Amino acid sequence: MSIQVRNIRKQFGAFTALDDISLDFPTGELVALLGPSGCGKTTLLRIIAGLEQADGGQVLLDGEDASDTHVRDRQVGFVFQHYALFRHMTVFDNVAFGIRMKPRRERPSEKQIADKVHELLNLVQLDWLADRFPSQLSGGQRQRIALARALAVEPRVLLLDEPFGALDAKVRKELRRWLRKLHDDLHITSIFVTHDQEEALEVADRVVLMNHGHVEQIGTPEEVYRHPATPFVYGFLGAVNFFHGRVEGEGLRVGDDHLLHAADDFGQGAEVIAFARPHELDIAVGADANQGIPARVSRVLSFGVTARVELDGLNGATGQHFEVELTRERAAELALEEGQAVRLLPSRLSIFEQGHAANAAAAGARK
Amino acid sequence: MSAAKTFRVLPGFNLTLGYTLGYLSLIVLIPLAAVFLKTAELSFGEFWNVVTAPRVVASYKLSFGMSLLAAAINAVFGLMLAWALVRYTFPGKKLIDALVDLPFALPTAVAGISLTALYAKNGWLGQYLDVLGIQVAFKPLGVLVALVFIGLPFVVRTVQPILEDLDTELEEAATSLGARRWQTFRHVILPILLPALMTGFALAFARAVGEYGSVIFIAGNIPMVSEITPLMIITKLEQYDYTGATAIATVMLILSFILLLVINGLQAWTAKRTGRDR
Numbered sequence: 001m002s003i004q005v006r007n008i009r010k011q012f013g014a015f016t017a018l019d020d021i022s023l024d025f026p027t028g029e030l031v032a033l034l035g036p037s038g039c040g041k042t043t044l045l046r047i048i049a050g051l052e053q054a055d056g057g058q059v060l061l062d063g064e065d066a067s068d069t070h071v072r073d074r075q076v077g078f079v080f081q082h083y084a085l086f087r088h089m090t091v092f093d094n095v096a097f098g099i100r101m102k103p104r105r106e107r108p109s110e111k112q113i114a115d116k117v118h119e120l121l122n123l124v125q126l127d128w129l130a131d132r133f134p135s136q137l138s139g140g141q142r143q144r145i146a147l148a149r150a151l152a153v154e155p156r157v158l159l160l161d162e163p164f165g166a167l168d169a170k171v172r173k174e175l176r177r178w179l180r181k182l183h184d185d186l187h188i189t190s191i192f193v194t195h196d197q198e199e200a201l202e203v204a205d206r207v208v209l210m211n212h213g214h215v216e217q218i219g220t221p222e223e224v225y226r227h228p229a230t231p232f233v234y235g236f237l238g239a240v241n242f243f244h245g246r247v248e249g250e251g252l253r254v255g256d257d258h259l260l261h262a263a264d265d266f267g268q269g270a271e272v273i274a275f276a277r278p279h280e281l282d283i284a285v286g287a288d289a290n291q292g293i294p295a296r297v298s299r300v301l302s303f304g305v306t307a308r309v310e311l312d313g314l315n316g317a318t319g320q321h322f323e324v325e326l327t328r329e330r331a332a333e334l335a336l337e338e339g340q341a342v343r344l345l346p347s348r349l350s351i352f353e354q355g356h357a358a359n360a361a362a363a364g365a366r367k
Numbered sequence: 368m369s370a371a372k373t374f375r376v377l378p379g380f381n382l383t384l385g386y387t388l389g390y391l392s393l394i395v396l397i398p399l400a401a402v403f404l405k406t407a408e409l410s411f412g413e414f415w416n417v418v419t420a421p422r423v424v425a426s427y428k429l430s431f432g433m434s435l436l437a438a439a440i441n442a443v444f445g446l447m448l449a450w451a452l453v454r455y456t457f458p459g460k461k462l463i464d465a466l467v468d469l470p471f472a473l474p475t476a477v478a479g480i481s482l483t484a485l486y487a488k489n490g491w492l493g494q495y496l497d498v499l500g501i502q503v504a505f506k507p508l509g510v511l512v513a514l515v516f517i518g519l520p521f522v523v524r525t526v527q528p529i530l531e532d533l534d535t536e537l538e539e540a541a542t543s544l545g546a547r548r549w550q551t552f553r554h555v556i557l558p559i560l561l562p563a564l565m566t567g568f569a570l571a572f573a574r575a576v577g578e579y580g581s582v583i584f585i586a587g588n589i590p591m592v593s594e595i596t597p598l599m600i601i602t603k604l605e606q607y608d609y610t611g612a613t614a615i616a617t618v619m620l621i622l623s624f625i626l627l628l629v630i631n632g633l634q635a636w637t638a639k640r641t642g643r644d645r
Contacts, residue, residue, distance in 0.1 A: 049543060051539050051542075051543070070542075071539075071542045071543050072542045072543065072544075072545045072546065072547070073545075076543060077543070078539070078540065078543040080536050080539075080540060082534070082536065084534065084536040084537050084539070084540040085540075086537065086540075086541075086554075086555055087559070088558040088559055089558075097541070097544055097546070097554070098544035098545055098546075101541075101544060101545050101546040101547070101550050101554070102545065149540075149544065150543075150544070152544075153544055153545055
């Protein structure tokens, strides 16, 4: 089933949680709502579910206005961050809950319920836990039971609110892969909320990036990562280095230094901010002083597949920190030492006009 | 002693257990044992005559019947009151929250006198109820009113903390699974509150059985109609019939103990059934 939201607005007192949001969620897709905490993503999810009322706008389920439909009649499966399992019921009874609450004439026999529950428990690979109580389960198991419970009522859409937020890193990764596989098997329209960009990029068909109650960008994980539409998206999706500068001649002037880069889209003298991912920066030793940004090596971390170099800015960029990712060969070739003065040369730069770029820097700095 | 002794941050099991048992004996067990000892001065036949006298039997019925009823009423309305206090904000909420404890603080005689004044035929409320043909004061109904009054705080105070911990997400999960309001209450909220509710019920009941001060004024103490068992004990004491008094007290003690044991058993049973003891 498709979901559309039209001009959704929501205020909490003076705080605007959602400001005129319109989105389409096509049938059968797994979409991630991604953004920092307080960006309105959970509120949007709860409005779609009917757990929260919007101040204005519409929610269309399968093209029909659902704004006045009660949660229990919307046929949405909702999975909570903290599982919200009924702790006084066994796993079996938790999963059977939705079916047992149906009006008597729609309710299947206990035998049919049992079959259905065991089928769902097999689907989440936890049939052997049917007689346990939620308190006897690990976090990852609880969340899978919560999912089975939501699926028991055969929802038309599945909404997951930070489903892996309360789990540790290893279980998270496992469940992510598992959720993706489950979705590929069931093809139920699903939306999940997360603040973890890696999770969103890894699991979702499409990613909706939100910030301050606005949608910043919508696209496939590939699109949003390769071509961030706004400085915020750039800063939010992964580590980033940024330079404040001014367009001058054939390049950018950053403090006293110069970066060669075409900036045709901007007028001469425009104040801009340029972004480069760690792997898009190279380090030059003893290079031409007219090029690149001067920096001092503060730490070299070479335990992984790639080597990471942390640097402190010099001159105009004093007080700023940079992160560069090099191949091991390149790192060996440079033989960097701590305290060494070098210059940073970007191989690729994304340039945005100064102004609304400021919050991207903030998002980048938070990482 | 096993070599691997469990490490505890705060030691002192032996000391605390010893102290607890000593204290409990001094304060509770010895006086109770004295009741049984004094009763033992009677032969069984005498004992049986005292405790099955028609007036006394009528008082058991009134005391235990009304106490159970009052505790049940308090369970229902105490739950509602606790719900309102936890779930909603309204002007004067703090004040009402404080008022709940007032039946604890008020001398029971004061409560009894004011209730009597209120519900007597010419009282503020009594005069209107009289028109409707309902008499409260000096009737078993008056006993019930007094017992409800003194038992109110128990259920509210036992249920309140559990309700505060109760996640609204559970209710949201239930509705999203298609449960109606009543079903959400019956199948999700009530089972979680039940142990606390039963504790509150047991406390309110125990208090009501032993209540004296507030009841005797409003009950009117009409033999066979509105005499409570504690009054029977006092009556015997006033006639210097100490063994008679302790005999009735013994019956009261045993009955109360059995009822409390049953309630505790029920509680343990629900806990087991809902996986809380594991």
